[in-house]
Amino acid sequence: xxxxxxxxxxxxxxxxxxxxxxxxxxxxxxxxxxxxxxxxxxxxxxxxxxxxxxxxxxxxxxxxxxxxxxxxxxxxxxxxxxxxxxxxxxxxxxxxxxxxxxxxxxxxxxxxxxxxx
DNA sequence: TTGTTGACTCCCG
DNA sequence: CCGGGAGCCAACA
Numbered sequence: 001x002x003x004x005x006x007x008x009x010x011x012x013x014x015x016x017x018x019x020x021x022x023x024x025x026x027x028x029x030x031x032x033x034x035x036x037x038x039x040x041x042x043x044x045x046x047x048x049x050x051x052x053x054x055x056x057x058x059x060x061x062x063x064x065x066x067x068x069x070x071x072x073x074x075x076x077x078x079x080x081x082x083x084x085x086x087x088x089x090x091x092x093x094x095x096x097x098x099x100x101x102x103x104x105x106x107x108x109x110x111x112x113x114x115x116x117x
Numbered sequence: 118t119t120g121t122t123g124a125c126t127c128c129c130g
Numbered sequence: 131c132c133g134g135g136a137g138c139c140a141a142c143a
Binding site for chain 3: 020050051056
């Protein structure tokens with residue numbers, strides 16, 4: 001019953017939540033021992049300018065997530081998160097545990113460990 | 118809805 | 131190396 005032309009949902013579902021789910025899908029595909037930049041994830045989603053959005057989506061992940069968030073680093077191959085709660089230390093340890101090597105400047109070689117589908 | 122913040126990236130001094 | 135500013139997008143109060 002809809003006597004009026006009022007459409008049930010004239011607009012598309014919230015794109016924001018959808019964006020985060022897409023981020024998680026991409027990150028889950030990054031193989032063990034490989035890394036991808038925030039901008040790289042955004043580019044695979046078709047939004048090359050949404051690097052910050054990727055970081056924001058990953059920051060919202062719960063601690064018990066199955067999403068390998070630690071495989072996402074900045075465009076220089078460096079860990080971008082703060083270490084106030086040892087987050088950076090944890091991320092680096094997880095990556096090193098997978099064979100990723102960081103040089104003296106704390107930088108991983110994207111040419112060597114970078115991943116692309 | 119608006120304003121702020123930040124796990125980004127690019128550009129310039 | 132360190133700042134500042136701009137553009138971008140999502141999370142949150």
